[in-house]
Amino acid sequence: MPDVSVLMTSVGAYLPKKILTNQDLSVFVETNDEWIRQRTGITQRHIVDDGELTSDMAREAALKALQRVGLDGSDIDLIIVATTTPDDTFPSTATKLQHQLGATCAVAFDIQAVCAGFVYALDIADAMLRTGRGRKAIVVGAESFSKILDWKDRSTCVLFGDGAGAVILERDDDPSDWGIRSSILHSDGAHRDILFVDGGPSSSADVGHVRMEGNKVFRHAVEKLSSVMDEALAAAGMTVSDVDWLVPHQANIRIIDGMQKKMQLPSDRVIRTVDKHANTSAASIPLALSVAVNDGRIKNGEIVAFEAIGGGLVWGAALVKYGRPKN
Ligand code: COA
Numbered sequence: 104m105p106d107v108s109v110l111m112t113s114v115g116a117y118l119p120k121k122i123l124t125n126q127d128l129s130v131f132v133e134t135n136d137e138w139i140r141q142r143t144g145i146t147q148r149h150i151v152d153d154g155e156l157t158s159d160m161a162r163e164a165a166l167k168a169l170q171r172v173g174l175d176g177s178d179i180d181l182i183i184v185a186t187t188t189p190d191d192t193f194p195s196t197a198t199k200l201q202h203q204l205g206a207t208c209a210v211a212f213d214i215q216a217v218c219a220g221f222v223y224a225l226d227i228a229d230a231m232l233r234t235g236r237g238r239k240a241i242v243v244g245a246e247s248f249s250k251i252l253d254w255k256d257r258s259t260c261v262l263f264g265d266g267a268g269a270v271i272l273e274r275d276d277d278p279s280d281w282g283i284r285s286s287i288l289h290s291d292g293a294h295r296d297i298l299f300v301d302g303g304p305s306s307s308a309d310v311g312h313v314r315m316e317g318n319k320v321f322r323h324a325v326e327k328l329s330s331v332m333d334e335a336l337a338a339a340g341m342t343v344s345d346v347d348w349l350v351p352h353q354a355n356i357r358i359i360d361g362m363q364k365k366m367q368l369p370s371d372r373v374i375r376t377v378d379k380h381a382n383t384s385a386a387s388i389p390l391a392l393s394v395a396v397n398d399g400r401i402k403n404g405e406i407v408a409f410e411a412i413g414g415g416l417v418w419g420a421a422l423v424k425y426g427r428p429k430n
Contacts, residue, residue, distance in 0.1 A: 106233075106278055107232075107233055108274075108278055108280075108281050108282040108283075109228075109229045109232045109233055109272050109273070109274055109282045110272065110273045110274075110275050110281055110282040110426070110427055111272055111282060111423050111426070112172050112271050112272070112273050112426065112427050113168045113169070113171040113172040113174075113270065113271040114171070114268065114269065114270050114392050114393045114396050115164045115165065115166065115167025115169070115170070115171060115268070115269045115393060116164050116167065116266065116267065116269070116386075116390045116393035116394070117160045117161075117163035117164040117167070117266060117267045117268075118149040118265075118266045119149045119151045119152060119155055119160065119266065120149075121150045121151070121152050122148070122149055122150070123147065123148055123149075123150050124146065125139045125140065125145070125146060125147065125261070128261055132254065132255065132256075132257045132260060132261070133257055134257045134261055139261050142355075143261070143262060143355045143356060143357075143381075144357070144359075144375070144378050145261065145262065145356075145378060145382075146378050147378075148263065148264025148380065148381035148383075149264050149265055149266055149380065150249045150264065150265055151247045156190045156247070157186055157188050157189060157190055157196055157245045157246065157267070158190050158196045158199040158200055160245050160247070160265070160266060160267035160386075161184055161186075161196060161200050161243045161245035161269070162200055164267040164269040164386075164393075165200060165204060165243055166204070167269070167393075168241065168269040168271050169204070169271065171271075172271055174239070174271065175204075175205070176201075176204030176205040176207075176209075177205055177206065177208070179204065179206040179208075179209045179239050179240065179241055180208060180209055180210065180237025180239055180240065181210050181211075181228060181236065181237040181240035181241070182197045182200055182201050182204075182206060182210070182211040182212075182240070182241050182243070183213070183214060183224040183228050183241075183242050183243070184196045184197040184200060184211075184212075184213045184214075184243045184244075185213070185214050185215070185221050185243065185244045185385035186215065186220065186243075186246055186385055187215055187217045187220065187246060187248075187251075187300075187385065188246050188247040188248060188250055188251060188384075189213055192304050195211065195212055195213040196213050196245065197211035197212050197213050197243075198211045198212075200241075200243065204241075206241075209237075209241075210236075210237070214227065216385070216413060216415070216417045217384055217385070217414040217415065217417065218352055218354060218382065218385065218387070218411055218412060218413030219352070219411040219412055219415070219417040219418050219419050220244055220384065220385030220411075221242070221244040221268075221352075221385050221386070221388045221389055221409070221411060222286070222288065222388070222409055222410070222411050222418075222420065222421055223288060223417065223419060224242045224243075224244070224385075225242055225283070225286060225409070225421055226286040226288055226419065226421065228240040228242045228272050229272065229283045232272055232274040233274070237274070238274045239271065239272070239274070240271070240272040241269055241270070241271055241272075242270050242272060243267060243268070243269040243389070244267065244268050244269075244383075244384070244385035244386040244387070244388065244390075245266075245267035245268075245385065245386055246266065246267070246383055246385055246386045247265045248263040248264065248265060248313070248382070248383065248384055249263065249264070249265050250310075251300055251310060251312055252312060252313055253312035256312070258315070258317060259312075259313045259314070259315050259317075261381075262317075262354070262381060262382050263313070263381055263382045263383070264380050264382065264383050265383060265386075266380060266383040266386045266387075266390050267386050267389075267390075268386050268387075268388065268389025268390040268391075269389055270392070273427075279428055280424060281404075281424045281426070281427070281428050282423065282424060283422075284338075284339040284341070284406075284422045284423060284424060285335045285336075285338035285339035285341075285421065285422045286335065286419065286421040286422075287335045287338060287419055287421075288418075288419040289417070289418050289419060290416070291415065291416050292415060292416075294319075294323065294415065294416040295414075295415070296316075297316045297319040297320055297323075298313075298314075298413070298414035299314055299315075299414055300314070300414075301314050321355070321357075321358065323416060324354070324355075324358045324361075324412050325358055325362060325365060327412055327416070327418050328358075328362055328410045328412055328418060329362060329365040329366065331419060331420040332362075332408065332410055332420045334420070335408070335410075335420040335421060335422050336408075341406070341422060343366050343367060343368060345406055346366075346368065346372070346406050346407075346422070347372065347401075347405035347407065348373075348400070348401050348406070348408065349362065349366065349368055349372060349373045349407075349408045350388055350391050350392050350395065350401075350407055350408070350409050351373065351388075351391075351409070351410050351411070352387050352388055352410060352411030352412065352413075353375070353376050353377035353380055353381075353382060353387040353388075353390075353391055354377065354382045354387070354412075355382070356375065356378070359373060359375055359377065362410065374391045374392070374394065374400070374401075375391075376390060376391040376394050384413065385413075387411070388411060392407070396425075402425075402426075403425065403426030403427065404424060404425070404428075405424070405425055405426075406422060406423070407422070407423050407424075407425050408420065408421075409421045409423070
């Protein structure tokens with residue numbers, strides 16, 4: 104039994120109002136609904152409106168997560184925003200969020216691990232709360248990927264969407280089997296060239312656009328995700344039969360279904376939102392979690408497995424007993 108537990112007590116999410124369907128895309132790029140659905144499972148994506156920022160979405164998601172458990176910004180000690188599409192090069196989106204939430208006592212910073220950003224941020228927040236660097240944290244995944252897409256490149260622009268999701272983590276000094284049970288991360292920079300953005304502050308004059316060799320990324324995905332999930336299960340002393348729900352990164356329905364088969368999980372134990380949200384990078388897991396908690400599928404005390412892979416490559420998995428033990 105660990106010395107303390109780090110509970111995941113709440114979730115909130117935000118999606119921009121504007122929706123772009125596959126049909127809408129086919130008007131300005133050579134693609135069609137059938138190709139996108141068959142290869143990716145995506146039917147639509149939400150896109151930020153003019154002037155709507157990553158920090159605006161992060162704030163809405165964080166407020167919903169706070170309200171669900173009756174907390175406000177002043178209760179929070181730590182804010183981590185996972186994003187690859189911050190409002191500005193600096194300061195961080197997290198410090199903006201801190202100010203907007205009135206979280207005056209919180210330490211706030213961004214982390215960048217692209218589509219694995221949420222599992223990376225979760226791991227860091229878990230370690231910080233476990234070692235006494237605060238009692239309550241907000242971990243946010245928030246992305247405006249539409250801002251870094253090349254809207255003329257049909258092989259990438261059809262895949263992504265915008266949104267934000269947030270979870271509340273709370274340190275519990277009574278050790279139990281609740282909360283974050285294990286978390287494993289990996290990185291391998293040798294694969295940089297299969298998924299990257301061709302711009303950035305030190306390499307170019309602009310922020311650049313997403314470039315990807317999709318089939319190479321695809322080949323890495325299921326293999327790396329299933330092996331890191333095995334590591335996370337072993338670290339938690341669990342087997343697949345202990346897992347109630349898989350909440351995977353929502354990049355592509357074929358990767359999600361591949362993971363489900365590899366893990367030999369029943370199909371209805373996997374949360375799929377890629378059809379409506381597309382790939383929202385660091386936001387995709389908390390967005391999917393929020394959908395499944397709100398519609399009553401994921402309940403207090405159930406074991407949830409998270410996994411994600413992103414540009415770098417970076418990847419990871421975590422196992423969480425969701426919610427709070429009843430007194
Ligand atoms: N609409 C229509 N045709 C398209 C298209 C689109 N949006 N995008 C690509 N095509 C075409 C290609 O030009 C190619 O045509 P060709 O055979 O005449 O050259 C054909 O479709 C097949 O392209 P390919 O890239 O081999 O397709 P694929 O089966 O690998 O599917 C992805 C492409 C991107 C859907 C798939 O590789 C994938 O999902 N990869 C993982 C990407 C991912 O998840 N990245 C994020 C990780 S966080």
